[in-house]
Amino acid sequence: MKTMIVREYNTVSLSDSYLLDLNAYPIKGCCGCWTCWWKTPGRCIHHDLDCFYHHYITAEKVTFYLTVSQGFISANLKTLFDRMIPLFLPYTNYGSGESMHDPRYERYPDIEIFYQDTFLNTTEKQIFEAYLQRTFYQFHSKTNSITGKMPEVRS
Amino acid sequence: MKTLILNGSPRADCGNTQLFIDHFQSGLTTPLPVRYLLREKPATLALAMNEYDTILLVMPLYIHAMPGLVMKLFEELKPQSGHHPKIGFIVQAGFIESATARYLENYLTALAYRLHFSYLGTVIKGDAAACSILPHFFFGRLFKQLKALGVAYEKTGSFDPLLVKKLGKPVCLSKYQVRLLESRLVNRLNQIGWNWILKRNGCFKNRYDQPFL
Structure with missing residues (x-):
């Protein structure tokens, strides 16, 4: 099974799995130009994520190891999500009873998420988990699990 | 009341967000200062926010939440001590129904609480993707509502709940x-x-x- 890892913590990596280490890889921001939809369909004007796009779209499963930042996902991960819009079409469908962008590809990977639980309260945690569920639903992926763990304290 | 408007769009002053700000400002007798997240370092803006007692952050909805550059600003903010400045948000989205922004709205509410801001609320307007593409007469009603939002803001220092409700339709x-x-x-x-x-x-x-x- 082809897999991929996107991590903000942990040192996990697999020899046959593509790794995107968000701590070492600041992602260029989406500039809102829509070039990826109406000038070069499916391709962003920035090319820093071309390798990621290929591995993401051909993986069967993507595992995320996420940190919590200000009670939400980090700015770098949010930038990655913003930049994933070329993987979908501009056209909208309403079959599910709400607006959804049509898929550009036939299939999208299943998602597994682990995160470091540093929330101030359960409301923040619910917002974080609901947001991730929703995002991958919009991305036509199935979220298998979202698991929070308290960060380890090293003495 | 000293208010700062922040434009959280990656397109700065040439997108739908700027149109929203312009029409909101058209309802004010004195225009408010506007600063652009795209053009300044998040740490600089976070510091500048301390000089105001109210912040209005206007932004587009990107993947059910704030654009990455807005989150970069949020990461720089520290909990307020002593006084509790106000913060309010205006979000313009592409999809028709405003429910697509409810994940962001929930987070912004929690963020204001986390940082000890007094929360003015979040105004959400869907179906706004074409504002800066189509001729403006298509959006006459929306622009009038934004102007009225500005008028009410200047009078009360808050968002008119009736206008917020109108702009948010349809929710689903x-x-x-x-x-x-x-x-x-x-x-x-x-x-x-x-x-x-x-x-x-x-x-x-x-x-x-x-x-x-």
């Missing part, structure tokens, strides 16, 4: 709206705009390209 699509939008005719009409631009840019035949397989 009704079954009738879904049937209509899914009908072949409306579906084709919805695609006309995209297809016209794709044809103009000479890439209509590539619209379904899958470059990363």
Whole structure:
């Protein structure tokens, strides 16, 4: 099974799995130009994520190891999500009873998420988990699990 | 009351967000200062925010939440001590129903609480993607509502709840709206705009390209 890892913590990596280490890889921001939809369909004007796009779209499963930042996902991960819009079409469908962008590809990977639980309260945690569920639903992926763990304290 | 408007759009002053700010400002007797997240370092803006007692952050909805550069600013903010400045948000979204922004609205409420800001609320307007593309007369009603929002803000220092409710409609699509939008005719009409631009840019035949397989 082809897999991929996107991590903000942990040192996990697999020899046959593509790794995107968000701590070492600041992602260029989406500039809102829509070039990826109406000038070069499916391709962003920035090319820093071309390798990621290929591995993401051909993986069967993507595992995320996420940190919590200000009670939400980090700015770098949010930038990655913003930049994933070329993987979908501009056209909208309403079959599910709400607006959804049509898929550009036939299939999208299943998602597994682990995160470091540093929330101030359960409301923040619910917002974080609901947001991730929703995002991958919009991305036509199935979220298998979202698991929070308290960060380890090293003495 | 000293208010700062922050434009959280990656397109700075040439997108829908700026149009929202301009029409909100048209309802004020004295225009408010506007600063752009795209043009300044998040740490600089976070520091500048301390000089104001109210912050209005206007932004587009990107993937059900704030654009990455807005989150960069949020990461720089520290909990307020002593006084509790006010913060309010205006979000413009592409999808018709405002429910697509509820994840962001929930987070912004929690963020204000976390940082000890007094929360003014979040104004959400869907179906705004074409504001800066189509002729402005298509959006006359929206622009009037934004102006009225500005008028009310200047009077009360808060968002008029009735206008917030109006701008947020529809919250969800009704079954009738879904049937209509899914009908072949409306579906084709919805695609006309995209297809016209794709044809103009000479890439209509590539619209379904899958470059990363």
